[in-house]
Amino acid sequence: MNILDTAHAVAHNYPGGCESLAPRIGMSAAVLRSKVNPNTDTHKLTLQEAVRITDVTGDEAILEAWAQERGLALVRMPAAEHCSDSAVLELMAKTWETNGEIGKEVNRTFEDGVVESHEVTRVKDRIWEHIRTLFGLHSRIEGMVEGKR
Known part of the structure; x- marks a missing residue:
């Protein structure tokens, strides 16, 4: 969009x-x-x-x-007090989920053997969601660096 x-x-x-x-x-x-x-x-x-x-x-x-x-992805920066092992585990599960959503969308795109522009947009949207989730995971782990708290 x-x-x-x-x-x-x-x-x-x-x-x-x-x-x-x-x-x-x-x-x-x-x-x-x-x-x-x-x-x-x-x-x-x-x-x-x-x-x-x-x-x-x-x-x-x-x-x-x-x-x-602009070809960029936004990432919400976590506050150090919200960084925990369970939060990282939660984000790991989210990355697996968003990765699966990419696969589902790619499969839907190729089901009929015809690739349409709106299908490419949906794949791109799932990819961006996955990228944001991955960067969120990175930020969360970075917020857990010893001495940073």
Whole structure:
């Protein structure tokens, strides 16, 4: 999903939609709807507004879409106090799960012998999820380095 479609989805998926989100970021619902509409050329969402939307909604999808468009993956950095053996084990299980999701999606893609663009997108999405999980695992282990606490 591209960044404009993502901004549209984040605003409209917020509980109460644009009508509820707009006053929290300091604009009218009509203006917000126009700014997040990828087909509107008259209003554009600014970077500061995208940051406010992310902060208010708690939804990092806009940031993730931008990172993905740039070939980057976001990783939540764990706080040292949340690093434990069980947390690492949990993340290891998650990496196995996300790796399996890639395999499932690849199998679905080749089932009919035809590879379609939306199928490639789904495979890419599963790969990005796996990459984020792997980097999260690395960060978690890094947070456990002796003397760092």
